[in-house]
Amino acid sequence: MALIRLLELEHFRGIASGVLIPTPGINALIGPGDSGKSTLLDAIDLVLQPRRSASFGDADFHNLDVGKSIVITVTLGNLPPTLLDLDAYGLFLRGWDAGLGGVFDEPAATLEPVLSMRLTVTGDLEPKWSLYSQRAEAEGVAKDLPWSDRVAIAPTRLGAFASHHFSWSPRSVLNRLSDQRASAGQALADAARQARAAFGAQAGVQVADTLKIVDETARDAGVPGGEGALALLDAHGVSFSGGAIALHDAQGVPLRSLGVGSSRLLVASLQAAASDAAKISLIDELEHGLEPYRISRLLHRLGSKTPPSDRQVFLTTHSAVVLRELAASQLWRVLRGPDGRVSARGIGGEEEDQKTVRANAEGFLAPNVLVCEGPTEIGMARGLDLYWTGKGQASLAYLGVAVCDGNGSNMFERAACFGRMGYRTALWRDSDVPLTTAQQTRLDEGGVTQFAWAAPYSTEQQLFHALSEEAILALLDIAEEFNGADSVAQHCKNHGVTVDRDVVVSLGLSASERDALGRAAGKGKWFKWIEPAEKVGRTVLGPYFEKGAAPLPKVLADLRAWMMHDAPGADGEDNPVVI
């Protein structure tokens, strides 16, 4: 059954123009709020959902400018034979080039035959659905798919609330499970008549005065029928449609009173079961109301682990749990450029991309990513955040900065991966090992900003070299707190240095003593996990770094400046890519 090859939007809500080239299988749309993820889902829904009409308002036009039309085009491939009919759709068949990611107006032997469906809304707010090809437009020929074909390709949508799927209402997934239809039919019509009979004239007593006036007025005016009018149950008022028939549990409780999570899980699973009929599913905020284990179960039902099939799921998510369950190739980062152009970029299908998603799922959900070499830098970044927040400054969360673990030598790939995806990315590393040319190139390609020390210092060495004696004593306090005084003393001794706090305060530390301490800290792994490093950041680096020796103040000031640059993705991003 038909799959979406290309989605194009013009002038729709927050999107001046936008393009999505999805894959078969799951397409998870991620990106900061207001980037247009839900608008993309709405766009697909509006074009493909069989409707006689839909209500549009001025707010659906980009920037409220109703002078320009909303145009949403969905190009469908993998067409069933009925949609490939030369006689019916010859003028509309087009060719899809998967390699180029583009549509040619006519098919070719090397291209996949596709049909483009277009929704146009002009300033009069009247939506028009039609097949589209350039040549049909040039000839002024307009044609829509017949209703039955539109129903066949219609997507099912799972919004925040799923309860309407539990009755046989027009867009319920229940209608997709089989060809059977619940019909109010004769039985309900009879029930309505019985209700009318049972109700009888009892309302007459309640409105006796009104009836009397009607009676008198009708006599007066000579209107036959108005005289002696009765108040009865209006048979037309008791109307039943398929929507009146709903699923109930064995005790007769309607299923729509299930919890949000349970009902969404059940409906999504039903969507998966209905996939023979409905190949395209739209799911808003997949994680909404679901515990992590139910998220993975649901994704599994939707085909997260099966190879790309002939069905398609479009979902939006803000959950790292969802990301970890998916392959990198199933993720799309939705980006909005300053000009309102929205594009969706694939996270990529390489092994490194996959590892990055698994290890740093949170990073993919923020516009800015700070990749740290290891726990020391992560902890210090968090500590600094706490320090700055305590000073009343903006937090990393507020600034949209995710701190990610680069896991040592993997940090280059991790940072480069984020950078390629268009995230504003920085890498914070130490400088004990010089970068290879290849690593440098990868980082440059990703547009990654680097924060590093003076070579060849490790982070510990840099701290012990650059901070004041007072700060160093605080570092030693933290080292002793987390490692034990004896252990710290032993490490110092091993590196040929003993620390006498009074002497340090009165005489200061020599360069060689600082160097030995730096080595001892590194070798002894004093700060190589998050907790001590966080404390270092909050209680030492924060208060003392500005008075430290070069390059410490500048590195951290630059890092802070990078964090404060809060326009999401503003300069880490090159031109929005039309993929």
Added chain:
Amino acid sequence: MSFDLTAHRRGLVVAPAGCGKTQTIVDALKRGVAGVTLVLTHTNAGVSALRERLKKAGVPSGAYRLVTIDGWALRLVANFPQLSGLVVAGLPKIDYPALRKAALKAVVSGALDQPVAATYQRLIVDEYQDCCLDQHALVLALADRLPCCVLGDPLQRIFDFRPGSLPDWDTRVAVDFPVVETFAEPWRWRNAGERDFGLWILRVRDELLAGRGLDLRSAPSNVTWRQKPADANELANAQRDAVLRLKPSAGEGLLVIGDSRRPSTRSDFARKTAGLHVVEPVDLNDFMGAAAELESCRGLERLKATLRVTKEVMTGIDMTALGKRLDSLHRGTAHNSATASEAACLAMLADDGPAAAARVIEAFAREPGARIFRRQIMTAMIDALHRAASKGVSVTEAAIHVRERHRATARALPNRAVGSTLLLKGLEAEHAIILDADDMNARHLYVAISRASKSLTLFSSSNVIRPR
């Protein structure tokens, strides 16, 4: 009939006249085989006739797509101008050879293989003997993509106006489409209770195919040979006599087969022979010519042109007498008041619009002495004139519209009709009279004799006819 067209991946069915060719197509579609069958034929009239048969047989319309080869090509090219390399939208006139080549280009590009396979399950082409080289190439290209059976009869190949325009039957058609069946049961005659007559016609066909002559001495009693008198007047009288003598029973039809190259001799024959009607060619040339003439002149000249076309389609008009009457009526010296037709003529002198011209023709058609023998031309002309008046278009434009509408509808055959092999091919009647069999080649002769299911009368100089 047991033969199943759909059982063959690719094949040619040789179908002599009246041997159930159309029924085979109907049966194939009626079998309820899966998918849609594309049925191609040559003329719009053929499409209408076949559609009628399919409808009558209760074949669901979703089971087939029926269109002319050129019509199919036109739609394809219009839908895919780039693939076919030809833009037809907005062209005033279609260049058919270019159109067929363009459609071929689109099909062989391979771009449409998937849609073609999704749209059609198989292809059937009727009247294959009429396929020109380009059409043959197009059908072959489709046959590479779909199961394809073609039906035809080399001995009914009479539309070969230009030498070399058709693929050779034996070395091309029968090679590209191997013969899977040759029909040999004369169903049309069998159904009329005249199976022996039908078998004789099949034997004649074999003889003609082998290049031998037609020997009337062995003919069954259904066949009457009339020797042509040497004198032209005597021949004309004898021919007329043969038509008048033939008294078909109710519901039976008669086809008179005249000279295919001189249409005027056929209308002359109809004018002089009571009860005969002329079968017109689909392009309605005489009608178009008359329409152009009417448009080119005004006033009295236009009245004259109107009278000429009226005289062309009916008897009972004496132009000389009419001229005198109109003159005296005009000057007020006539003793008798104007008849309805004379009044219409006078009215047209006052107002020479197309509606007035139509009223002239209508008035003469109602005169008691009038016998209309070219009703098709007359109706078309009246339609066109009224259309020109009501739509405010020129007579020629209205005539083109009427002709195109006519082209798309099935020909309703007059009960006693005079035509030619070219016009009557595919049509049938109980009785046929061939006005001059000497002048025909083998194929024309076969088409002519195979029109009749009960009686056949031939004029020829000898009872053994050796076709040209």
